[in-house]
Amino acid sequence: MSRVSDEPATGVLDDVELYLGIYRRMLLIRGFEDLVQSLFLKGEVYGTTHLYSGQEAVATGVASLLEERDRVAATYRGHGHALALGVDPQKLLDEMLARETGINGGRAGSMNVNSLADRLIGSFGIVGGSIAAATGAALALQRTTGGVAVAYFGDGAMNQGYFFECLNFAQVLKLPLLLVCENNQYGEYTPFRSVTAGEIRARAEVMEVPAETIDGMSVWAVREAAARAVAHARGGNGPAFIEALTYRFVGHSRSDPGAYRPEGELERWKQRDPIVLLRAQLEAEGVDGARLDELEQAVARELEEMRERGLAAPFPSELAAREFKD
């Protein structure tokens, strides 16, 4: 089991330089989401958005284990999944703004981003859809490059038929599939406990699929679990399952203020903000705080430049701009 504590100890991070890169990526995701939200409130973002703030450790931790030949299926909460894979943040922002320079030419918007060059086979608006897409990809990869397919999905997808059918299929055929359930405690405005029977992990275990429940706020816990899971899948042993316990720091989508949350819950989770935890851990491992401050400032500058470039980028056409505005 990985160490989970608010009091950092040294020797926890296996590669400090690698974690500095992860730290930068997590800052980028958080800042990107803050930027998208502010642009959304100004009416600049077309369609809807679902932000990844608070869940950054999951996508960055898993992505740190992936190779060129691997493939990923994300959800509609997928900006973080995309950025963790290395999708160009400017192109992703331009996509939100429905510009021609967007990663999908401004036609996909926030929920449907894909970038095959970055291994992202799609972002799926249908709850559980990512599981089916990744299972298909795993079947193809098993027959070709030997890569692993990863599906991200929420706790809400655990009650979807997709999950049971795909996991059974993948286990029978020993497909190289990694299923990552991001249990952020809610499906829209519903606490997952009130609609989900039993332990989530047990649903994989019943099919004899190795399954772990981990601290999804600790990126090193995610990375350690993902290393085991990826090794299992890559080794021809079939699928592996991770339940990452996490929390979204914002509403479900758009301007949801999250009023259904019990008082103090958000604040409690924020004390275990994955970015704050990693920063404390990096400092405990001897990284100079000033170096981390510089990283933060560099990311903030990068985002400000992106905002200006994005807002100045051309729309696909006048007609398309009107069609996409909701």
Ligand SMILES: Cc1ncc(C[n+]2csc(CCOP(=O)(O)OP(=O)(O)O)c2C)c(N)n1
């Ligand atoms: C098949 C299907 N049913 C219902 C919806 C409506 N819907 C959109 S998001 C959502 C909640 C899903 O919650 P979860 O899987 O926990 O993901 P999270 O939003 O928390 O990341 C629902 C029910 C949908 N998109 N697809």
Ligand SMILES: [Mg+2]
């Ligand atoms: Mg959820």
